[in-house]
Amino acid sequence: MIDADVIIVGAGPAGLMLAGELGLAGVRPLVLERQPQLRKTPKANGFNGQIVELLRYRGLLHRVETASGRPIRPAPAAPFGGVNLDFSHLADPVPIWAVPLPQPRLERLLGERADELGAGIRRGHEVVGVSQDDATVTADVRGPAGPYQMTTRYLVGCDGAHSRVRDTAGISFPGITYPEVNRLAQVTVPDSVTRLDNGDLDVPGLGRIRAGFTRTDRGVFGLGSLAAGVLLIQTTEDEPAEADDDAPMTLTEFQDSIRRVLGAELPLGEVTRLSRYGFQARQAERYRDGRILVAGDAAHQFPATGIGINVGMMDAVNLAWKLAAVVGGWAPSGLLDTYHDERQFAGARALLQTQAQVALRRGEDLAAEALRELFLELLADEQPLRRLGALIAGADIRYPMPSRSQAALVGAFVPDLPLHSDQGTSSVAELMHTARPVLLDLAGRADLRQTARDWQHRIEIHTAETDHRPADALLIRPDAHIAWAATRGEPAGTAAPALREALFRWFGAPENGGRM
Ligand SMILES: Cc1cc2nc3c(=O)[nH]c(=O)nc-3n(C[C@H](O)[C@H](O)[C@H](O)COP(=O)(O)OP(=O)(O)OC[C@H]3O[C@@H](n4cnc5c(N)ncnc54)[C@H](O)[C@@H]3O)c2cc1C
Numbered sequence: 001m002i003d004a005d006v007i008i009v010g011a012g013p014a015g016l017m018l019a020g021e022l023g024l025a026g027v028r029p030l031v032l033e034r035q036p037q038l039r040k041t042p043k044a045n046g047f048n049g050q051i052v053e054l055l056r057y058r059g060l061l062h063r064v065e066t067a068s069g070r071p072i073r074p075a076p077a078a079p080f081g082g083v084n085l086d087f088s089h090l091a092d093p094v095p096i097w098a099v100p101l102p103q104p105r106l107e108r109l110l111g112e113r114a115d116e117l118g119a120g121i122r123r124g125h126e127v128v129g130v131s132q133d134d135a136t137v138t139a140d141v142r143g144p145a146g147p148y149q150m151t152t153r154y155l156v157g158c159d160g161a162h163s164r165v166r167d168t169a170g171i172s173f174p175g176i177t178y179p180e181v182n183r184l185a186q187v188t189v190p191d192s193v194t195r196l197d198n199g200d201l202d203v204p205g206l207g208r209i210r211a212g213f214t215r216t217d218r219g220v221f222g223l224g225s226l227a228a229g230v231l232l233i234q235t236t237e238d239e240p241a242e243a244d245d246d247a248p249m250t251l252t253e254f255q256d257s258i259r260r261v262l263g264a265e266l267p268l269g270e271v272t273r274l275s276r277y278g279f280q281a282r283q284a285e286r287y288r289d290g291r292i293l294v295a296g297d298a299a300h301q302f303p304a305t306g307i308g309i310n311v312g313m314m315d316a317v318n319l320a321w322k323l324a325a326v327v328g329g330w331a332p333s334g335l336l337d338t339y340h341d342e343r344q345f346a347g348a349r350a351l352l353q354t355q356a357q358v359a360l361r362r363g364e365d366l367a368a369e370a371l372r373e374l375f376l377e378l379l380a381d382e383q384p385l386r387r388l389g390a391l392i393a394g395a396d397i398r399y400p401m402p403s404r405s406q407a408a409l410v411g412a413f414v415p416d417l418p419l420h421s422d423q424g425t426s427s428v429a430e431l432m433h434t435a436r437p438v439l440l441d442l443a444g445r446a447d448l449r450q451t452a453r454d455w456q457h458r459i460e461i462h463t464a465e466t467d468h469r470p471a472d473a474l475l476i477r478p479d480a481h482i483a484w485a486a487t488r489g490e491p492a493g494t495a496a497p498a499l500r501e502a503l504f505r506w507f508g509a510p511e512n513g514g515r516m
Pocket of ligand 1: 184
């Protein structure tokens, strides 16, 4: 007997986003989370990147903003391999949006949304093993009332870096662990330490400590400001032992690390957060093994901060509608495998830029200094700075698509075009609230609307005008990526068959059951 169509292991950002997106697609998953309560200590203090746009497309940004209590704003800067990228002077469009929402509050919000959309969430239930056959997956669970088993059609491991699901499914996780430890604290400083207007600190007996990163013989000292006089301080030291991100860190351990890195004492006031983490560069060799899939940190680890939530939640958005199609019994052949193809590709891009950061950050000799200096010099120009911003945000991802659909936009995240129609003005973002696929006719193309009508049970058809038409028509998937585009003025003789092929490929058979 099937207990749930989909079981999600882990109620972190990836698992809860997946639960909500599956709910939008009409599937009611069950989430099993080993922690009895929401975690209190944030891992991430916030997140950024393309997922912010996606949340806006889902109409969720106001909820995120309310939960944060602070406005979502363009990131004025971003750390990149120990150098600071300054975006503050760039006009629209903004390269990266930053959301100052600590992870526990993000998880609360995503959990509430998943619950509203019909997902079940069981906290205090740990999955200790998984096995699968041709038709089902069985999860061995340890719950508050003892061990039990659950059977599902598909199981997704969103259970973090040390994923039990990934390991028991035999999915290898190759890569490296860097021999360094980062220690992070949110602190205030006593009156004896002066906070200067530019963010620097003046410390008695030590002198000035710059905002940003300070390299010393023993490591790197990072200094940033949060709201209300709170500082974010981080030390980075080379240490051979692997850091345990989940093990608690004491204040003494943190102060000892500061003393080693700076060579002197830094007086601290109130300490509201202490955590330790290491860096790994790893990626699951397969994101799918039969009926078991992995997403989020279970699928990838990046050796830089500020990346994980964006990539993990975008995994979930990509997977949800495909999994729902399989569960709903209408998925075209190979659809679920495109989850691996597309998101492993996206993860590899994130690994590319984060490993480049390691090379920039960890180099200690004069050659490395020269590289950092040259790198900053190149980024004085707007174009490379924007390009790097898009790379960090994951906004430049263009999923590899079948050969016949190579129009410039295909595979990319759909831009938020303003849409004018008889009903008034809206935007692409508004069309994506319900996560339904859309054929968007921007040029009065009756031929294309006619073709799409056979798939009206799966997709919505909209006609509108826009200010600067990038294409005659766009086929937009539920994850807000463009599956197909008609170039401007493309004749019906080529556009309509290509649309038909794309509709078959992504949304299966037409309503009347016709063939391709
Ligand atoms: C100190 C620190 C700072 C960070 N800062 C940032 C940042 O600023 N921005 C950013 O984007 N990212 C940041 N990250 C990374 C970010 O926290 C992760 O990328 C993110 O949490 C990954 O989400 P996830 O849902 O994939 O996994 P997780 O958040 O790890 O969630 C996995 C969940 O699965 C549960 N679980 C595990 N095993 C089982 C099991 N067997 N059965 C049931 N449940 C299980 C866990 O309890 C957990 O709740 C930071 C990480 C650390 C450690």
